[in-house]
């Protein structure tokens with residue numbers, strides 16, 4: 190028997206008032222996560238300071254993230270954002286030799302692209318892998334771009350603009366055959382679908398906790414496979430040290446684990462929320478969550494297509510994630526009209542994005558459809 194989705198839905202009070210379809214923007218606050226935030230305030234009022242307890246909480250988040258990603262705790266850095274993790278990783282990469290090229294798919298979220306472009310003064314040559322007519326980036330495009338100078342490829346798992354999913358395992362296999370490393374940006378998939386770093390065989394993966402993971406802004410994670418723990422970030426700090434309490438101002442002695450990719454004081458408040466949120470996702474079961482989202486989004490896509498909507502997201506389950514992107518002639522206006530009706534969506538790139546979580550149900554699909562059809566004149 191699978192999870193009780195009615196009981197799961199009841200953990201999110203916002204759903205009593207809204208058809209919430211913006212989980213890829215910010216996931217809803219669950220009651221256990223709200224309780225974790227209150228616990229932080231209680232602990233502050235009670236004790237003032239609790240570095241021991243807060244350190245243990247960061248470790249619990251590290252362990253929870255490792256389990257969710259099918260990695261090991263010593264392969265996870267707890268960061269303050271995805272950008273924070275990508276910056277630490279970039280700082281560890283040497284672009285001095287012949288292998289100095291960074292490839293980015295054109296589906297990347299801007300922050301990763303901007304960080305790699307920022308490495309140009311350090312010798313990085315950044316090239317983009319263009320999308321095909323249908324908005325996805327096929328394997329052949331990577332095959333044509335990856336060569337003996339390619340150091341690293343950043344690929345998004347699910348595109349934030351159109352919901353297209355890349356074939357991460359196949360791209361990674363190709364990259365490894367040609368001696369390149371792969372960084373997976375899993376921010377738009379983690380928490381909504383299985384992200385198995387071991388099965389995908391990616392070298393690095395990055396994300397945050399505020400979207401489908403149901404945590405909060407201000408805390409993120411970076412996965413660094415064991416074989417890359419010899420990389421030494423030049424972005425560093427006391428929480429990256431082998432012994433945080435060493436307080437040694439005469440040397441940099443980074444941890445042997447992925448904690449070497451951390452910098453300063455970890456996100457204390459966020460770790461309360463993230464611990465509770467990751468536990469909720471794991472207790473519910475990521476496979477069950479993925480199946481439910483696939484069914485809901487599949488139903489939404491079929492009904493939208495039957496009603497004449499044009500979708501930027503492919504119907505093939507293997508080529509999409511939790512987002513359904515609907516083409517519009519004026520996406521910001523259509524989004525505003527839907528929000529006025531209590532249907533919370535967002536717009537990017539000419540599309541209205543409906544981003545589902547397992548707490549959604551058929552009533553949300555119906556509300557989306559009714560809202561879009563009430564403004565047919567704004568549909569592409």
Ligand SMILES: Cc1ncc(COP(=O)(O)O)c(C=O)c1O
Pocket residue numbers: 269270271272273298300301345349374375376377396397409
């Ligand atoms: C796919 C993806 N990557 C990266 C980011 C940026 O993350 P951060 O603000 O934590 O650096 C986002 C934020 O929306 C995202 O959707």
